[in-house]
Amino acid sequence: MIEVKDLVYSYIAENSKPEEILKNINISIQKGEFVAVLGHNGSGKSTFAKHLNAILLPMGGKVYIDGIDTSRQEHLWDVRSRVGMVFQNPDNQIVASIVEEDVAFAPENLSVPPEEIRRRVDDALETVGMSEYKNHSPHMLSGGQKQRVAIAGIIAMKPDIIVMDEPTAMLDPIGRREVMKTIEDLNSIYGITIVLITHNMDEAVKAKRVVVIDSGKVIIDDTPRNVFKNVELLRQIGLDVPQATLLAYELRQKGFNIRDDVLTVDECTEEIYKLCR
Amino acid sequence: MLKDITLGQYFPLDSVIHKIDPRFKIMFTLCYIVLIFFASSPAGYLAVGIFSFLVIKLSKVGFKVVLKSLKPLLFILCFTAVINLFFTGGDTILWQWKFLKITTDGIINAANMALRLVFLVVGSSILTYTTSPILLTDGIERLLSPFAKLGLPSHELAMMMTIALRFIPTLLEETEKIIMAQKARGADFESGNLIRRAKALIPVLVPLFISSFRRADELATAMECRCYRGGKGRTSLRQLRVTSLDWIALGVMLIFALVIIFINLGF
Structure with a gap:
């Protein structure tokens, strides 16, 4: 469980006044949730993500992971092993030159006994569907496969929560699909709490809750359906809405009687079909 | 090449x-x-x-x-x-x-x-x-471990070797990309004497260095996220x-x- 209270963070560059990146963020995320955090570049969403496993420490307010205050140095590794983190560029997260060695990196750091590491590595690779590549060299894999290896490396740590910081931003469409499928499975099958930082609306739709951050503040925090209703507001802060939602919105503007909470292409087709009848 | x-x-x-x-x-x-x-x-x-x-x-x-x-x-x-x-x-x-x-x-x-x-x-x-490079570094680390008491950073050396080996192909790929990008903008790497050619490499090396530092920074964060805190108390998947x-x-x-x-x- 994540509890963020009045989180404030400023970036202090040399010879200039501090720039407030996060202003009073309050969020609480329950176990097993799948939350997407939306925001355009520079909204502070990545900075927020880095607070969840104590890579950054709050300058004001508190972040609690399962009741543990992240700013307490003695619990640092406890927090980091509970909250895994996956980054944008898979190349810069993979440490070893063999897939299974890399997946073993985190448990090795946590002094897990060798037999247990073996078990965890095999399970983690199975979970992301990369078992057959366990003896491969990472640079021979595709972007999506590399990112899945990076995710396996985090799963092997057995975290309760995984924070993904734009994990699909550098991937091709196929890679995106593979990684999104893996993320959804981690949440629905394995019950891992997912915090997905993204600016891709179609990915945000897959979450069960969407938090929109703009200039360091939480603007909306609701289900995807309710969030994407606010087409004007989202556009104002420089975000898109899913294409299906946008089409429905434009049709409504033109005076058609169509639902305002359309999310997927299927729903949109259904609605338009109803109109035509 | x-x-x-x-x-x-x-x-x-x-x-x-x-x-x-x-x-x-x-x-x-x-x-x-x-x-x-x-x-x-x-x-x-x-x-x-x-x-x-x-x-x-x-x-x-x-x-x-x-x-x-x-x-x-x-x-x-x-x-x-x-x-x-x-x-x-x-x-x-x-x-x-x-x-x-x-x-x-x-x-x-x-x-x-x-x-x-x-x-x-x-x-x-x-x-x-x-x-395999992994076994080689493992071997070197174990062989040097008795000298750790004398202050020899055996784990750190092995870790550096692992990371270096891991990034050789990645950086080679990146170098080729930069060379191609510079060629596309008219850079000439093939003609001229030795000094000219060496000079032509500067626009390749500068971006390469910058991106390597960025990679190093990101990798360090990713390693910290995976609870890396040096060699103390680390176990190993591969037992020799x-x-x-x-x-x-x-x-x-x-x-x-x-x-x-x-x-x-x-x-």
């Missing part, structure tokens, strides 16, 4: 040599290198040659591959041989032209140096050909176990060492 570099290439085959514990293999290689310098007679080289031949045969890597490893050294090899041939002093002069002279000592010296270099390269190539094969190999190595020493002493 850059992909041809076969630095520390590894051939994943199933052979007896591959199965020897990396710690033993590293020690054997060091031992072999020392022995090359002991064997300074034709009989000695013959023994080293036979031993090397057998090891290559057992490793299943193939002679062609091993000979290929000598290719980049051809120049150095010829250079040392020629220098030794012409500039070694001695009494029995066979041929002389101004300051250049060939003596019997010169011929022996040249042959000695050339053979030593060849065996040196062959020996160390066999080590990297038959040991000494098997009977290692003891047999040790026996063979000892016999080889004794043979070389006996030959050297003139038996």
Whole structure:
């Protein structure tokens, strides 16, 4: 469980006044949730993500992971092993030159006994569907496969929560699909709490809750359906809405009687079909 | 172009040599290198040659591959041989032209140096050909661990090696990308003298360095996220176990060492 209270963070560059990146963020995320955090570049969403496993420490307010205050140095590794983190560029997260060695990196750091590491590595690779590549060299894999290896490396740590910081931003469409499928499975099958930082609306739709951050503040925090209703507001802060939602919105503007909470292409087709009848 | 570099290439085959514990293999290689310098007679080289031949045969890597490893050294090899041939002093002069002279000592010296270099390269190539980089670093880390008490950062060295090996292909790929990008903007890498060409590389190296630092920064964060805090208390997926094969190999190595020493002493 994540509890963020009045989180404030400023970036202090040399010879200039501090720039407030996060202003009073309050969020609480329950176990097993799948939350997407939306925001355009520079909204502070990545900075927020880095607070969840104590890579950054709050300058004001508190972040609690399962009741543990992240700013307490003695619990640092406890927090980091509970909250895994996956980054944008898979190349810069993979440490070893063999897939299974890399997946073993985190448990090795946590002094897990060798037999247990073996078990965890095999399970983690199975979970992301990369078992057959366990003896491969990472640079021979595709972007999506590399990112899945990076995710396996985090799963092997057995975290309760995984924070993904734009994990699909550098991937091709196929890679995106593979990684999104893996993320959804981690949440629905394995019950891992997912915090997905993204600016891709179609990915945000897959979450069960969407938090929109703009200039360091939480603007909306609701289900995807309710969030994407606010087409004007989202556009104002420089975000898109899913294409299906946008089409429905434009049709409504033109005076058609169509639902305002359309999310997927299927729903949109259904609605338009109803109109035509 | 850059992909041809076969630095520390590894051939994943199933052979007896591959199965020897990396710690033993590293020690054997060091031992072999020392022995090359002991064997300074034709009989000695013959023994080293036979031993090397057998090891290559057992490793299943193939002679062609091993000979290929000598290719980049051809120049150095010829250079040392020629220098030794012409500039070694001695009494029995066979041929002389101004300051250049060939003596019997010169011929022996040249042959000695050339053979030593060849065996040196062959020996160390066999080590990297038959040991995966991961096992090699593991082996080095374990072998150096006794010196950790003396302040030698054995884990850190091994970690640096692992990361370096991991990033060689990534950075090569990136270099090629940058070269292509610069070429697309009209950069010329192929013409001009050496200095001009070296200068042309600056626009490749600067972005490469910048991106390497960025990668290093991101990798460090990712490693911290995965609870990396140095070598203390770390366990390892791969456990090195000494098997009977290692003891047999040790026996063979000892016999080889004794043979070389006996030959050297003139038996």
